[in-house]
Amino acid sequence: MNDDPTFIIPVGPVHPALKEPIQLVLTVDGERIVGVDVKCSQVHRGIEWLGMNRNNPIQSIYLSERVCGICNVCHPYCMVMAVEEAAGIEVPERADYIRTIVAELERIHSHLLWAGVAAHEIGFDTVFHYTWALREEIMDTIEYVTGNRVTKAIMMIGGVRRDITTERAERIKKATAYYLENFQKIADIFLHDKSIKMRTRNVGILTKEDALKLCAVGPVARASGVPKDVRQDAPYGAYAELDMKAITPDMYNGEIVGDVYDRIIVRLLEVKQSVELINAALDNMPSGEIVAEKNLVKLLAMLKRADGEGIGRVEAPRGEDIHYVRLEKGKEPFMSWKIRAPTYNNVLPWIPMLLGGEIADVPIVAASTDPCMSCLNRVTVVDESRNREFALTKEMMHEMSIRKTRRLMRND
């Protein structure tokens, strides 16, 4: 037996789920985590390559929707913004409003989805089912407005593909009213429930300095007190006219801890903010065209003649998303296309969040940055001192997490 009391626990890498498949290598001393290493990029679908070799720019819009099934408005939004900048296309004002509304609908769906998954991770399945039931209302609205529940296919270079007609606007109003009505209920569950507070307060802390140093983005950065939000800092779409402010947890209770609880506060307040933004955008929506060039053949010919580069920046539900596009005269596919998705930035902050924590907190801390939790599906524990190896599944980790909730409840 050797003297080193630490174990190494590799988490993953099997489940590649969202944009980045991830392997976490944890070094633990008993229950305490003393070392964390993150390994990304094991699975890769070659999306940028397809956009630069096979697809024409219009086909690439639909490809960029498949970068992520959850952020499937932000990625095409970002991409069309970059192409519009590169080709010098002016977007009609009404299209900007429609894009804003659809992007905010997506934020509500994504944050509710996250809230459910977070509740599941701490073993609170009732809340998981409750939030997902609430989420169905937004899915129905998205389906009514865009024609599909998940992939919305509404973005087009130079505008949008479908208008928000009066009936659609009414349907959206109905959904926003529903969420305003139920908001207090969700807020009560997530912010005042004793077991949620116990499992999230002072867990997975990311300090403001670390958030800045590691370039965290989106709700993770905001929960650590960094008021950065692309919608506020570099307004696109209709945000400049909608008076949008980045949400930090001190707006709710006057303090910033930077823990999982603060990330819950930020996301919940953002749901409410999105509802308000949608209502304001619907009320102020100008009339007019929804797309700069209706004829797709003409649009393609125009893009083929264009020469230049552009950058799109969009605040996705998980943080800042950036697309860089370069068009070359006479070449139909992009000359160059680079995507930087928000989870890429939010993975490194896992290291300071997890250090010093317990294994049972890994699911909720990792989930708090809103990555894909499927990465945790398989864990192997290697006990070097005893020279044996056994597998720790996600189910077992989940069990440990539930047991911790129960233990805390008893001791309280």
Added chain:
Amino acid sequence: MCAKLTKALDKSLWVFHVNSGSCNGCDIEILAALTPRYDAERFGVHLVGTPRHADVLLVTGPVTRDMEEKLKRIYEMTPDPKVVIAVGTCGVSGGVFHESYNLVGPIDRVIPVDIYVPGCPPRPEAIIDAVVKAWLKLERLRGEGGEQ
């Protein structure tokens, strides 16, 4: 049909979900099928944490190079009789990702697939329909002596 179903329902159907490089669109629809609106769990359809407990494999994604070996291993770990459902267009045919240099899929090039669910992503109803079809197929396999 009715009698058959009763026989098949003597056991709950346990499902293992494998993501072989999907964009997560199908995965959230699979979860939606289990949550209150569609609530497949009321029929005993239950998502399990290991393939060793599963009757059905729900596979999403176009199978990237890195996932090929892992998917094969998961298939071998699942006890017989088993049914594989390919969920989503990219798992069925490669979809928007076909021709990519990093794909070995679609899924049926890697493991045998019994039921295909096209759609990008398919609706939760379509996924539930596929699980019901899997149920019927499992019952037939059991009838043929697949189960000891």
